[in-house]
Amino acid sequence: MIGTDTTFLVQLELVELPAHQAAHQFLQHKILQPQVPLALAPQVLAEFIHVVTDPRRFQNPLTSEEALAKARFWWQAAEVHQVFPNHDSTALFLDWMQRHKLGRKRILDTQLAALFWSAGVRQILTANPADFQIFGFQLLTP
Numbered sequence: 001m002i003g004t005d006t007t008f009l010v011q012l013e014l015v016e017l018p019a020h021q022a023a024h025q026f027l028q029h030k031i032l033q034p035q036v037p038l039a040l041a042p043q044v045l046a047e048f049i050h051v052v053t054d055p056r057r058f059q060n061p062l063t064s065e066e067a068l069a070k071a072r073f074w075w076q077a078a079e080v081h082q083v084f085p086n087h088d089s090t091a092l093f094l095d096w097m098q099r100h101k102l103g104r105k106r107i108l109d110t111q112l113a114a115l116f117w118s119a120g121v122r123q124i125l126t127a128n129p130a131d132f133q134i135f136g137f138q139l140l141t142p
Helices: 006-013 020-032 042-052 064-076 087-099 104-118
Strands: 002-004 038-040 080-082 123-125 138-140
Touching (some): 006 064, 042 104, 064 080
Parallel strands (some): 002 038, 002 123
């Protein structure tokens, strides 16, 4: 199972991004054809909606309705395994923040990493591998 960071979903859904085609090829050849499940957390969908609707970041952002529809599609996709925060993931998140002396800009990625780790996920698909490198995951980029 591969944990999905927000950046991958953004690349898949916004045609204007340079990595859009590479993300689709990765999805086809590394996820769909070999039937590898994707782990997806609710906070990834929230961040996805926030990012893809931002007109300061993109020339052609999605509307709120489009972003919600795409988030719902991903959440309900057959390839997706839904993962949720729990006691263990929260304890690990707090431990990693303290152990690695991480600051406020690392909170959300650390929380996501701890959630995936607690769910048994050891690979993360991201456009920002440096955000997860410290935690021991195998990092995949489109």
